[in-house]
Amino acid sequence: MLFLDKVAAILLDMDGTLVDSDAAVERAWRSWSAEYGVDPEQAVESVHGPTAEATVRRLCPQLSDAQVAVAADRQMALQYEDLSDVVATPGASELLSLAERLGLPWGVVTSADRKLAHARLAAAGITPPVLVTLDDVRHGKPDPEGYLSAAAKLGVDPATCLVVEDSLPGLEAGRRAGAHTASLRGLPADLELTDLNQLAWLLARSRKTRDWWTDTVGYQVYLPSFHDTDGDGWGDLPGVTRRLDHLVELGVDVVWLTPFFVSPMRDHGYDIADYLRVAPAFGGGDALDELLRQAHRRGLRVMGDLVVNHTSDQHPWFRDAEATLDSPYRDYYIWRDPAPDGGPPNNWLSHFGGPAWTRSPATGQYYLHLFSPQQPDLNWHNPKVADEIDAVLDHWFTRGLDGFRIDTAAYLVKHPELPDNPVLPDGTLSPVNGATLAWRGQDHRYDIHQPSVHTIHERWRRVADRHDGFLVGEIYELDPHALADYVADERLHSAFWFGLLESDWDPGRVNDMIISAASASPRLSWAQGNHDRARAATRYGGGPVGRRRSLAMHALMAFLPGTMWIYQGEELGLPNGTVPDGHGADPLALSQPDQGRDVARTPMPWDDGLGLGFTTGTPWLPLGGRRPADTVAAQRPDPTSHLSALRRLLSARRVLLTDVDEPAITPAPAGRLTGYRRGHLRVLANLTDEPVPVPMPTGTTVFDTDDPTVTMTHRRPCPASLAAQQAIVLVDEPQ
Known part of the structure; x- marks a missing residue:
């Protein structure tokens, strides 16, 4: 992925990559198979990539060279006759438009002959x-001749080209040409x-x-609850690797892993005993390296x-510091x-x-811990601590991590004189949940x-920027x-x-909250849930209504400037899991049961088998009382499911925001609806519980929470009204 900034040209296969001709190709081969007495299933299983002649030779080894040529001509004739449903593949127009804007040369290299290539591309x-077609080369794919010829015509070094293919022979041709390769399927x-x-999307950012x-x-x-x-019974890094395709299909760009370092797990990894080692319980260092390779x-x-x-009280720094007043780690x-x-x-x-x-007891002094006694706070007034953590950051960036979420990023520095905190008046509470x-x-x-x-954040920013x-x-x-002060120039790139x-369902406030926050900074991170809070579908009312409200909120979040975050299971519309008394694991729940976080941490439901596809053993937390309909396996093929709706939303987001450079949002004429405008969107x-008319119903709908047939390529006119908890995304019609 990191090579994309060096790509000087894009070379694309045609069928299945740039042009969706799969149905036409397979119909032609089925018809041909009937004429030549070949099993049609055997014919269509590997027709993408090789030339027609090569496929005929494989299917009919008894034919002479002359007979192969006749049979291949017949196959091509069938393909010439069938262009009825040949269209550009999803994203083709967006990619080619971007290449034009970037001044990035591109070309097509196909195993089709010139007549068929022109016909399908025109369609x-x-x-x-x-x-470059079959007529232009002596040897078809997997020979690299076609890609070498295209690079020469574009005047670029093949080593600087990106070959995009959907077949193994085509990818082999690209590799043999010395190019970088990208694949579909x-x-x-x-x-x-x-x-x-x-x-x-990736090229634009590169x-x-x-x-x-x-x-x-x-x-x-x-991590403990993913796979x-x-x-x-404990989630691990190989489990994340195994489920990467789910995340890719969902349409996310970056994965945040909760702590995977060596830890006694008193707070499930948020008590670190070694910043430079991956915990064996999560799979160890090799598992992380493989995850990074596969993700990239x-x-x-x-x-x-x-x-x-803070660190764990089992960290060598603290164990040495606690032993004696003159320890080099005392400070x-x-x-x-x-x-x-x-x-x-x-x-x-x-x-x-x-x-x-x-x-x-070793020295009689007290040590500070804003969390549990097993999590002693570091002294950030000591420059040696800053040096140590700089080295930690540099180590993991060099290892291949692309970033960090900074836990409790505003807690690091304490007032040097440690004065008492004022006590709030009776009945007044800080708005922050997740504490007693x-x-x-x-x-x-x-x-x-x-x-x-x-100052600490600025220091980290310099380290991070060296590694992008x-x-x-x-x-x-x-x-x-x-x-916004935390994400000013040269400080953190973003902040949640x-x-x-932190809010329950309050439709009347959402619009003002969104507009105010987005106007404060274009660098904020937006979330409706995480591992420290009750799940959004429960906070928003529970049941089908809570899930619909959560999806509508995701639609509102999706086009805001900054970064949108999805907590695992939100793509399924999961409510809180059920954790019977005595089966929890959260240290906070011991002192504040109503603030316990286990209900948001129950295992991810992948299928309805034993262990929900999360584990074959005994899970570290109860499975949460999930229904079969809550699982990935049930929702993935269902176009009306929560998962399918969120996938459609993120697909539309990726296409639309590729062309939007304006980070500012403005209130949109919405009447009783909640909404905003960003560029042409x-x-x-x-967010109410009854239908509401759409003021100024103009533009075309490219996403609709309630209509799975609405997509970027199958648009609908703006509806006259929205049902309760329905959300839509509109684009302006070209003038």
Whole structure:
């Protein structure tokens, strides 16, 4: 994937790659098979790529050379006669339009003869600047002659070309020509594509028309619950590799993996004992390397999860620091003598309950932990800590990771004097969930959001930019204009805005919230769920209504500037899982049961078999009471399913945003609907519980949550009204 910025020309196969002629080709071969007494299934199974003559020789080895020539001519005659449903493949027009805008030469190399090639390309509305057909070469694919000839006609070095193919012989021809290769149909190549839309999307970003993370779709994998391949009931990295095609088909661009480092797993990986090693429980280092290779081949980026507000108490730094006052690692952490009464040094509280201080018997001093006692906070006033984490970042970027989500990115720096936090008036609570009520009862003026944290982020940004890496911060700041300060130039590339995630269903506020947040910064990350919050479909009312509301919210999020994130299972419309009392694993639930996070972390339901396709063993959390209809296997073939709707949405998003350079959104005339405009796009959603008319029903509909037949290539007029929880995406008609 990283070679795309060096591609000087694109060379495309015709049938199955640039032109959808599969049905016509197979009809012709079936007719031919009937005439020549050949099994038609044997004929059509491998007709894509080789010449007609080569296929005839394979099917009829008894024929003489002269008879083969006659039979091949007959096959071609049948193909000349059938152009009835020949069209451009999905994304072809977008890719060729982008190539023209970028000044990127392109050509077509086909195993068809000149007559058939011209006929099919004309039927698809495509006129290539360079066309190499079977009539122009002595040897067809897999011989590289055709691709070498096309490169010469374009005046480019074959080594700088990208060959796009849908057959093994064609890919072999590209490789033998010395070119990079990209494939359709899941065939092995340097880059494996779902369609040409994806290639256009990746090329646009490789040319720095926009940074690769701009307007991308991210997918959060909660590793323990995604897919287990070794039967221990615990998700692992090989499980992610095995399910990459699901993510590619969904249409995401980048995968965020929750922590995979060595850890005692007191907080399921968010307590790291070694920043430079992959935990054996997740598959070890080789498994990560293989995941990166396979993801990059599919055009996917992969991000880790950097947890550096604290380490595990089992980290060698802390074990050494705790042992003695003169340890070289003592100042890696925050230690203080007891208060005069022998208690904690101040009134700071842990997210998970109780004081944020624990007294160490070895020295009698207290150490700070804003989370559990097993997660001691690092001292970011010590420059050695900054140097250590710089090295960690550089290590993983060099290893192949494309970025990091930064856990608790605003918590790192504490006020150096450690004063007490003010206590909020009775009944007043901090808006941040995922913490005890006592924690939310303080004004966290001194333990988080310290101004000097920006210096750390700027330092990390310099490391990331050397590797074209992406940093997105987990920052609980609900005021988007205050959050924008964290993503100012030279700071984090993006930060999660949790306004939608922290709110229950409130249709009246959504429009104002979206417009306000998007106007604050074009670099925000949008999410309606993650592993720390109840699932959106449950928060939004549960049942079919909750799922419809979640899908409508995804439609609203999809075209906002920045990065859209999907938490695993949201593509299925999953509500909270069921976790019986006594079967949970969340440390927060021990002190605040109503804030427990296990309901959002139950295993991913892949099929309705034993273990839901997640594991063959005993899962680490209960399976969540999922229905067969909740599974990927059930929803994937169903065009009316939640999964299919989200796939259609992301497909439309990728096509439409390839041509949109304007990050700003403006309110759209929406009446009682929620909506906005971005460039030539309008997004409208009815978040009410009754039908609502569409004001100014102009433009054409390219996505509709309620109509699976509406796509980029099968558009509909703007409807006069939207049903409850229905959302649509409109494009302006050309004048």
